[in-house]
Amino acid sequence: MKTTADFNMVNAYIPGRANVGPATEAMIERRNALLGPAYRLMYEHPLHIVRGDGVWLMDPEGRRYLDVYNNVTSLGHCHPAVTEAICRQVQTLATNTRYLHDTILELAERLIASVPGTDLAHLMLTCTGSEANDLAYRIAKVRTGGTGVIVTDTAYHGITDAVSQFSPSLGVTVALGPHVRLVPAPRLYHAEGADLGERFARDVEAAIADLQRHGIKPAALIVDSLFTSDGILPEPAGFLKGAVEAIKRAGGLFIADEVQPGFGRTGEHMWGFQRHGVVPDIVTLGKPMGNGQPIAGLLATADALAEFGKHSRYFNTFAGNTVSCAAALAVLETIERERLLPHAAHVGQLLRDGIAGLAARHEAIGDVRDAGLFVGVELVSNRATRAPDRGLTSRVVNLMRDKGVLLSACAQGHNVLKIRPPLVLSAEQAGMVIEALDASLAEAQRTPQALA
Amino acid sequence: MKTTADFNMVNAYIPGRANVGPATEAMIERRNALLGPAYRLMYEHPLHIVRGDGVWLMDPEGRRYLDVYNNVTSLGHCHPAVTEAICRQVQTLATNTRYLHDTILELAERLIASVPGTDLAHLMLTCTGSEANDLAYRIAKVRTGGTGVIVTDTAYHGITDAVSQFSPSLGVTVALGPHVRLVPAPRLYHAEGADLGERFARDVEAAIADLQRHGIKPAALIVDSLFTSDGILPEPAGFLKGAVEAIKRAGGLFIADEVQPGFGRTGEHMWGFQRHGVVPDIVTLGKPMGNGQPIAGLLATADALAEFGKHSRYFNTFAGNTVSCAAALAVLETIERERLLPHAAHVGQLLRDGIAGLAARHEAIGDVRDAGLFVGVELVSNRATRAPDRGLTSRVVNLMRDKGVLLSACAQGHNVLKIRPPLVLSAEQAGMVIEALDASLAEAQRTPQALA
Numbered sequence: 065m066k067t068t069a070d071f072n073m074v075n076a077y078i079p080g081r082a083n084v085g086p087a088t089e090a091m092i093e094r095r096n097a098l099l100g101p102a103y104r105l106m107y108e109h110p111l112h113i114v115r116g117d118g119v120w121l122m123d124p125e126g127r128r129y130l131d132v133y134n135n136v137t138s139l140g141h142c143h144p145a146v147t148e149a150i151c152r153q154v155q156t157l158a159t160n161t162r163y164l165h166d167t168i169l170e171l172a173e174r175l176i177a178s179v180p181g182t183d184l185a186h187l188m189l190t191c192t193g194s195e196a197n198d199l200a201y202r203i204a205k206v207r208t209g210g211t212g213v214i215v216t217d218t219a220y221h222g223i224t225d226a227v228s229q230f231s232p233s234l235g236v237t238v239a240l241g242p243h244v245r246l247v248p249a250p251r252l253y254h255a256e257g258a259d260l261g262e263r264f265a266r267d268v269e270a271a272i273a274d275l276q277r278h279g280i281k282p283a284a285l286i287v288d289s290l291f292t293s294d295g296i297l298p299e300p301a302g303f304l305k306g307a308v309e310a311i312k313r314a315g316g317l318f319i320a321d322e323v324q325p326g327f328g329r330t331g332e333h334m335w336g337f338q339r340h341g342v343v344p345d346i347v348t349l350g351k352p353m354g355n356g357q358p359i360a361g362l363l364a365t366a367d368a369l370a371e372f373g374k375h376s377r378y379f380n381t382f383a384g385n386t387v388s389c390a391a392a393l394a395v396l397e398t399i400e401r402e403r404l405l406p407h408a409a410h411v412g413q414l415l416r417d418g419i420a421g422l423a424a425r426h427e428a429i430g431d432v433r434d435a436g437l438f439v440g441v442e443l444v445s446n447r448a449t450r451a452p453d454r455g456l457t458s459r460v461v462n463l464m465r466d467k468g469v470l471l472s473a474c475a476q477g478h479n480v481l482k483i484r485p486p487l488v489l490s491a492e493q494a495g496m497v498i499e500a501l502d503a504s505l506a507e508a509q510r511t512p513q514a515l516a
Numbered sequence: 517m518k519t520t521a522d523f524n525m526v527n528a529y530i531p532g533r534a535n536v537g538p539a540t541e542a543m544i545e546r547r548n549a550l551l552g553p554a555y556r557l558m559y560e561h562p563l564h565i566v567r568g569d570g571v572w573l574m575d576p577e578g579r580r581y582l583d584v585y586n587n588v589t590s591l592g593h594c595h596p597a598v599t600e601a602i603c604r605q606v607q608t609l610a611t612n613t614r615y616l617h618d619t620i621l622e623l624a625e626r627l628i629a630s631v632p633g634t635d636l637a638h639l640m641l642t643c644t645g646s647e648a649n650d651l652a653y654r655i656a657k658v659r660t661g662g663t664g665v666i667v668t669d670t671a672y673h674g675i676t677d678a679v680s681q682f683s684p685s686l687g688v689t690v691a692l693g694p695h696v697r698l699v700p701a702p703r704l705y706h707a708e709g710a711d712l713g714e715r716f717a718r719d720v721e722a723a724i725a726d727l728q729r730h731g732i733k734p735a736a737l738i739v740d741s742l743f744t745s746d747g748i749l750p751e752p753a754g755f756l757k758g759a760v761e762a763i764k765r766a767g768g769l770f771i772a773d774e775v776q777p778g779f780g781r782t783g784e785h786m787w788g789f790q791r792h793g794v795v796p797d798i799v800t801l802g803k804p805m806g807n808g809q810p811i812a813g814l815l816a817t818a819d820a821l822a823e824f825g826k827h828s829r830y831f832n833t834f835a836g837n838t839v840s841c842a843a844a845l846a847v848l849e850t851i852e853r854e855r856l857l858p859h860a861a862h863v864g865q866l867l868r869d870g871i872a873g874l875a876a877r878h879e880a881i882g883d884v885r886d887a888g889l890f891v892g893v894e895l896v897s898n899r900a901t902r903a904p905d906r907g908l909t910s911r912v913v914n915l916m917r918d919k920g921v922l923l924s925a926c927a928q929g930h931n932v933l934k935i936r937p938p939l940v941l942s943a944e945q946a947g948m949v950i951e952a953l954d955a956s957l958a959e960a961q962r963t964p965q966a967l968a
Contacts, residue, residue, distance in 0.1 A: 088616070095620075098624035100638030101824075101826065104829045112615065113617060116610070121615075136611075137610065150603070151607075157567050157568045159586065160588070163558070164544070164564040169543075169547060172550035185549075186552030188552065191834065192832060192834055192835070198676045202677050223832060224650045224676045224678065225677065226678055228828075238827060238828050356610030356611070358810040358840065369554065373552060376689065376690050377524075377528070377556045378554035378556075379555075379675070381644065382808075383810075388810065
């Protein structure tokens with residue numbers, strides 16, 4: 065059962081590595097038998113979750129876990145505004161976009177209003193972020209006549225056949241397409257004083273040139289605007305500008321993948337790309353869009369969509385259904401009503417500062433970075449060389465879980481703690497995260513072999 | 517606005533063709549501005565729907581329409597068993613497959629139990645039928661080392677980048693992949709006495725040989741087991757056998773797309789492929805699976821999945837979420853509790869017989885065929901030549917809508933009425949369909965130019 069694919073996934077459960085107890089083991093065996101070999105669980109001791117409430121997840125024994133990982137339930141688990149919208153709509157009408165209905169139009173109006181200063185004019189809906197990126201790629205191909213795609217070296221954009229070919233973080237056993245080029249992610253912590261924006265633009269230009277040298281016309285540069293799976297790379301804001309200009313000069317589209325950074329996560333803006341002062345041709349949306357209800361989509365300019373609309377009609381049975389749209393509308397209203405952007409900015413800063421404060425005691429903390437409520441903590445074995453400490457990161461993630469705090473890791477070196485809580489996390493709860501991290505780092509360094 | 521893509525879609529609303537009134541026109545304009553040029557509405561006069569209840573859909577003026585088209589809401593719109601399951605679960609927990617939970621395992625057990633006599637052993641979940649077919653194709657490529665796909669000439673399997681390349685019914689402006697071969701759909705009504713199974717097998721063998729001649733290894737034969745978009749082609753049961761043997765001999769997989777025929781639609785079995793006595797390597801599931809809640813997936817043999825599981829981990833954030841699984845479980849329980857299979861068989865036969873009875877009065881009815889509650893009515897301009905009457909079909913569909921009965925059309929000639937009601941349709945309601953069809957055929961033939 066231990067395959068390359070297991071080890072490439074950060075924080076995957078690996079069978080036989082730890083004693084999980086007979087009940088969990090039986091459930092895992094039953095699950096493997098039913099769901100087959102491609103599914104993965106998280107943590108050395110996988111969690112059985114039966115209830116969610118705000119920032120908390122509960123197991124069958126009633127033990128509760130502070131969830132600082134799931135941005136899907138961005139308003140908190142089971143937020144009443146969303147559950148009420150879903151229950152009301154599911155009892156009234158659940159149908160599709162081949163009939164007229166109002167909710168999808170209100171949703172589109174609100175989302176288009178959230179991207180001032182761009183030409184983004186149309187909303188198209190899908191059910192998943194993967195489908196959104198897949199559709200964005202189809203649109204880019206029709207618009208540009210090209211097929212070439214440029215992404216960062218540990219990017220994740222989804223799991224359809226097309227999108228998995230430009231999601232290198234799925235690991236070396238999932239082949240990249242011959243039309244795909246990787247560029248190094250813009251990692252300030254490892255930039256050694258270089259101008260990150262200039263370097264990233266140069267790398268994208270080189271990728272464009274290489275595509276063209278192979279007779280492949282560039283269709284798009286696609287980036288997660290917070291570079292989540294590359295290790296959460298927010299700074300310096302503005303570094304995307306040169307790269308975006310480069311792809312546009314080459315006739316390609318710039319696609320901002322906001323599946324993880326979007327819906328207010330950065331605290332300052334609704335969308336991550338807005339921090340960089342760039343203007344995308346397409347913006348893809350997903351995870352927190354329905355606070356758990358399957359809904360995703362994209363915003364596109366009229367120019368990007370015109371040709372596609374002439375060639376292809378678009379219908380996705382469940383996408384834009386009345387229930388999912390009602391959930392998404394409730395999410396947007398709640399973000400505004402509960403003033404979650406300033407809240408995320410405030411609590412995000414407390415969290416970041418608190419963790420940065422731990423660096424004095426914990427030599428392993430190489431870098432702490434954030435944008436709003438998205439915090440990355442890079443753990444190193446040596447501050448001078450900035451060498452990744454993957455083993456320590458894994459131990460810390462699992463010790464945090466044992467202490468009742470759920471997070472995970474990311475980055476090429478698997479050594480960046482990924483802290484991406486529901487936006488409603490309180491200052492007090494941020495303090496609990498800092499405290500648990502302090503204790504976990506101390507414990508992980510005392511007993512380095514315990515879980516490695 | 518009149519593009520090839522519009523005209524290729526059966527029963528699409530075409531702007532300017534009919535006077536829809538100022539309110540509807542304003543709403544359509546608002547929608548076009550917000551959703552862009554790729555979306556399509558149905559009917560000459562698009563419907564604004566605000567409520568659903570059982571087999572009925574309601575517009576804002578309270579006019580009700582008998583819905584004999586939407587198999588998604590297969591138990592009827594807003595079935596209480598499903599709305600209660602969704603409301604209960606959405607207030608308890610909406611989370612993903614990276615944690616253990618029970619509902620997905622119960623769902624898998626039930627679905628695997630529904631395919632006795634096969635080696636189908638694992639369930640994988642997606643959010644849409646498109647994603648299910650996309651994943652099936654990824655799995656087939658890894659298992660076989662091939663890329664070649666064989667589908668029927670008017671097949672529809674979905675809209676991801678990969679799947680749209682083997683969905684010829686999207687029209688000539690959406691390019692087929694170079695690795696895709698089309699075979700004629702097995703149309704008994706046009707077979708002129710030939711052995712349909714033999715002919716279909718021979719066509720698939722020729723497609724395999726042509727792929728191989730081009731250096732392309734076959735990965736899969738994919739068919740909708742009721743050939744929905746090809747015109748609803750159920751008979752003679754068994755005609756799939758030779759073709760399935762041929763693809764297996766060539767090292768490819770047989771994928772049964774049950775997105776439309778599945779979940780009891782045929783009345784006799786849960787799945788359409790079971791009528792043919794064939795054994796698929798992969799079965800894809802969708803539309804009625806959650807009675808409107810976005811959930812889809814596939815069943816696969818251990819053999820088909822083994823290699824994929826070694827190479828690729830699979831995670832789809834919303835797929836297999838606790839809420840969608842609860843909805844799907846409620847659907848399976850309801851199909852059993854309400855004995856919907858025998859009901860579908862019974863009412864389907866009444867509907868088919870009633871419509872066949874109209875053929876004595878309406879020369880245009882060339883053929884009536886069904887499997888359970890899936891009825892196709894082929895309209896011809898000449899019974900001897902069996903020439904398709906596309907214009908009449910479109911008029912009948914729109915007259916039926918005006919009389920309060922919702923159906924649509926399909927097939928290469930756009931001349932087969934597609935009647936696919938919720939499984940709970942009553943005998944009395946079947947009578948209403950027959951009566952409305954009788955009147956619509958009479959009226960369409962009296963005023964041939966009215967809507968064409």
